[in-house]
Structure formats: C-alpha cells, structure tokens
Amino acid sequence: MKLRCLGCATDFPHGLYPLGCPKCGDAVEVVYDDLGPLEVDGGVGIWRFSGMLPVPEERWRVSLGEGNTPLVRLAEVSRAAGLPHLYFKNETANPTWSFKDRFHAAGLSAARMLGYSKVVTSTTGNHGASAAAYAAAAGMKCVVFCHPEIPAVQRRMIALYGALPVILEPRQAMLKTLVEDFGYWPATTLAPLPMANAYGVEGYKTIAYEIWRQLGRVPDHMVCPIAAGDALYGPWKGFCELRRMGLTDRVPAMHGAQAEGCNPFVESFRARSQRVAVEQQPRSIALSIRDETGGRPALQAIYDSGGSALDATEEEIVAALRLLASAGLLVEPASATALACARKAGFREEETVVCLLTGCGAKWPETLAKIWDEPVLENPTLEELKRLL
Ligand SMILES: Cc1ncc(COP(=O)(O)O)c(C=O)c1O
Numbered sequence: 001m002k003l004r005c006l007g008c009a010t011d012f013p014h015g016l017y018p019l020g021c022p023k024c025g026d027a028v029e030v031v032y033d034d035l036g037p038l039e040v041d042g043g044v045g046i047w048r049f050s051g052m053l054p055v056p057e058e059r060w061r062v063s064l065g066e067g068n069t070p071l072v073r074l075a076e077v078s079r080a081a082g083l084p085h086l087y088f089k090n091e092t093a094n095p096t097w098s099f100k101d102r103f104h105a106a107g108l109s110a111a112r113m114l115g116y117s118k119v120v121t122s123t124t125g126n127h128g129a130s131a132a133a134y135a136a137a138a139g140m141k142c143v144v145f146c147h148p149e150i151p152a153v154q155r156r157m158i159a160l161y162g163a164l165p166v167i168l169e170p171r172q173a174m175l176k177t178l179v180e181d182f183g184y185w186p187a188t189t190l191a192p193l194p195m196a197n198a199y200g201v202e203g204y205k206t207i208a209y210e211i212w213r214q215l216g217r218v219p220d221h222m223v224c225p226i227a228a229g230d231a232l233y234g235p236w237k238g239f240c241e242l243r244r245m246g247l248t249d250r251v252p253a254m255h256g257a258q259a260e261g262c263n264p265f266v267e268s269f270r271a272r273s274q275r276v277a278v279e280q281q282p283r284s285i286a287l288s289i290r291d292e293t294g295g296r297p298a299l300q301a302i303y304d305s306g307g308s309a310l311d312a313t314e315e316e317i318v319a320a321l322r323l324l325a326s327a328g329l330l331v332e333p334a335s336a337t338a339l340a341c342a343r344k345a346g347f348r349e350e351e352t353v354v355c356l357l358t359g360c361g362a363k364w365p366e367t368l369a370k371i372w373d374e375p376v377l378e379n380p381t382l383e384e385l386k387r388l389l
C-alpha cells in the first residue's frame with residue numbers, strides 16, 4: 001500500500017502531502033499491491049471492508065457504525081421517472097445523516113495512524129458535521145470553518161460534538177495555516193488540489209462494494225450529486241477495484257449530477273475538456289453542491305466510464321425532492337439533484353440505475369421552509385378537519 005500521484009504516477013510512502021505530489025503538485029491517491037479479501041467477518045461500519053482500506057491495524061480504526069445503508073426501490077418514483085429498475089442508495093441512514101461519514105471513518109483513522117491528533121476542515125454543513133462527530137469518536141480536536149449559509153442546526157451539531165465551528169469567508173488561507181503551521185490534519189481539499197484528502201476518499205469506495213453486494217452485480221448507471229467530485233470518484237475507484245479482483249467484468253457508467261446554476265462539470269463535459277470549468281457566480285438551492293469548480297479525477301472517471309455530466313433546473317430539483325418525500329424519503333436538494341438528472345438522462349427502461357442519496361433533508365430546515373410553505377392546520381374545528389379529509 002502506498003500513495004501514487006494521479007499526474008506523474010510517482011509513488012510515495014504513506015503520509016500527509018497537504019499540497020499534493022511533491023514533484024508535480026497533482027493529487028495523490030492510495031494504491032494497493034494486494035487487495036482483499038473484500039469482506040471480513042465482524043468488521044464494524046466500513047471496516048467490514050478493511051482488506052480494501054488503508055488502515056491495516058485495528059487499533060487506529062474509528063467507526064460510528066457508518067455504511068451498510070439500504071438500497072431501496074420506490075414504486076411511485078420509478079413510475080414517475082419511467083425507470084423500472086431505479087434504485088436509491090440511502091446515505092441519509094448514516095450516523096450524521098450523510099455519506100460523508102464513510103469519508104471521515106477512513107480519513108480520521110488514517111490520521112491517527114499517521115500520528116495526528118487535530119483535524120481541520122471546511123464545510124457547507126455535512127462535511128463539517130461528520131468531521132466533528134468522527135473527531136469526537138477518535139478523540140481528536142476539530143476545527144470546522146463554515147460557509148456563512150450553513151444551517152444553524154448543523155452549526156449546533158458541530159459544537160455539540162465538541163468541535164469548534166467558525167464561520168469564515170473565504171476559508172482557504174486560514175485552513176492552510178492550521179495545516180502548515182499548527183499540525184492539523186486537513187479533512188478537505190487544500191486548493192488548488194483537485195481532490196480531498198486521499199485517505200478519506202477511500203471510504204467512499206465502500207458505497208460501490210455495498211451496491212455490488214446488494215444488487216448481486218454492478219448497475220448500468222450510477223448518478224452522483226457532485227461538487228468537488230469525490231462523491232463520484234470514490235465509488236468509481238471501488239467499482240474498478242471489484243473488476244480488478246475479478247468480481248465483476250463490467251463497471252457502471254458514472255454520471256455527475258449538478259444544478260444548472262452551478263454546473264462546471266457539465267460545461268467541461270460538453271466541451272470534452274480535460275479541465276473542470278470555473279463557475280463565476282454559482283447559484284442554486286443545493287448548497288452542498290454549489291462549488292465554483294471541481295476536481296479532474298471525477299471528470300476523468302466520467303470519461304473513462306462512458307458516463308456524463310448532467311444538470312437540472314431549480315424547479316426540477318425541488319420537484320425531485322418533493323417526489324422522493326411523497327414516497328417516504330426526505331433528502332436535501334443536493335441529493336434530489338441526482339434523481340432530477342436521472343429523470344432526464346435518457347436511460348433505457350431495461351437499464352439498472354442507482355441514484356446516490358447523499359444527505360438528509362431534516363438537516364436543512366431553512367431550505368425546506370423556502371420550498372414548503374403549506375399553512376399549518378392548528379386547532380381546527382371538526383368541520384374544518386372534515387373539509388380537508
Ligand atoms: C449532500 C451532499 N451531496 C453531494 C456532495 C458532493 O460531494 P463532492 O464534493 O465529494 O463531490 C456533498 C458535499 O458536500 C454533499 O454534502
């Protein structure tokens with residue numbers, strides 16, 4: 001097991017490379033000479049897949065029981081989308097109600113293995129809440145630099161987990177200082193690196209392993225809501241490893257889902273560019289995927305898998321959120337974007353499609369209030385109630 005530069009393919013020993021490859025500055029990722037076994041008996045959370053993850057010794061591993069999330073079908077949603085074989089990987093069933101828990105279980109375990117006791121990150125909500133919870137579980141100090149629009153409830157979550165939430169705009173300079181001068185582990189991208197912490201991204205691979213296990217094969221298409229793009233690159237790496245181990249001979253086409261008002265991957269994909277575009281004025285209700293730009297590894301994965309980058313309007317995102325809620329799953333707008341894009345992707349009826357539902361709607365009360373303004377029925381008379389019944 002070692003790290004390899006995605007740009008110049010130089011190998012490096014385990015360690016933190018906060019500014020990427022010391023030779024060329026590109027991102028590094030974890031590579032393995034030997035993979036497997038895929039699953040071990042008794043492994044907790046993502047560590048069921050410990051043979052595929054970068055922390056060989058159990059004593060460093062952190063878990064809050066993340067992963068093992070349901071893969072569900074929703075008959076009404078399938079019908080509305082015209083996709084009989086549509087599945088949802090419900091990542092809201094994680095300890096802090098988002099897929100980020102897989103990232104921090106892997107990332108903070110690696111941080112402990114490498115001797116770090118403090119972690120810093122940057123967030124619009126989910127990433128920081130998850131970092132704070134896993135820092136608590138790992139006995140690490142944690143500082144979270146928050147986007148000004150972070151929901152109040154998520155700021156409180158961060159504080160209750162024992163971390164320090166700090167609203168800060170822009171966030172990169174202070175983040176870099178804590179990493180370079182104060183010995184903090186960065187659980188996020190240090191710009192201009194095109195990928196978040198390499199060890200954390202390994203955690204996302206477990207999404208692919210679970211889907212393969214739950215379906216008994218890989219799907220034809222997977223649709224992931226993306227900002228930096230690790231939400232797509234991580235599962236893609238997982239599917240590629242399953243192929244390398246001979247467990248599948250195919251891999252899914254990977255599709256990135258974005259909002260029309262912030263779609264740098266879509267711009268690049270349409271132009272068949274190798275670089276991710278920069279959105280000057282990102283706009284969308286889906287704050288979790290409202291990043292100005294993203295990472296090349298995800299764009300490359302889209303090309304290599306025969307996938308695409310898709311986008312949806314604000315109306316389509318809200319409609320998808322309401323459709324999922326009416327079927328029993330309340331997700332946040334970023335996650336609903338996966339369904340909104342899947343509905344217009346032109347997938348064929350017989351194809352199997354998995355949408356990654358990355359985060360929970362209940363963590364975004366201010367956002368829900370914007371799209372859900374039905375009057376509350378309070379102390380009605382029986383006559384008033386009967387009218388509604
Ligand atoms: C709910 C949700 N979906 C999707 C994403 C996008 O993830 P990535 O930046 O890894 O592409 C995020 C990131 O914050 C998120 O919180």
Ligand SMILES: [Zn+2]
Nearest residue numbers: 005008021024
């Ligand atoms: Zn390099």
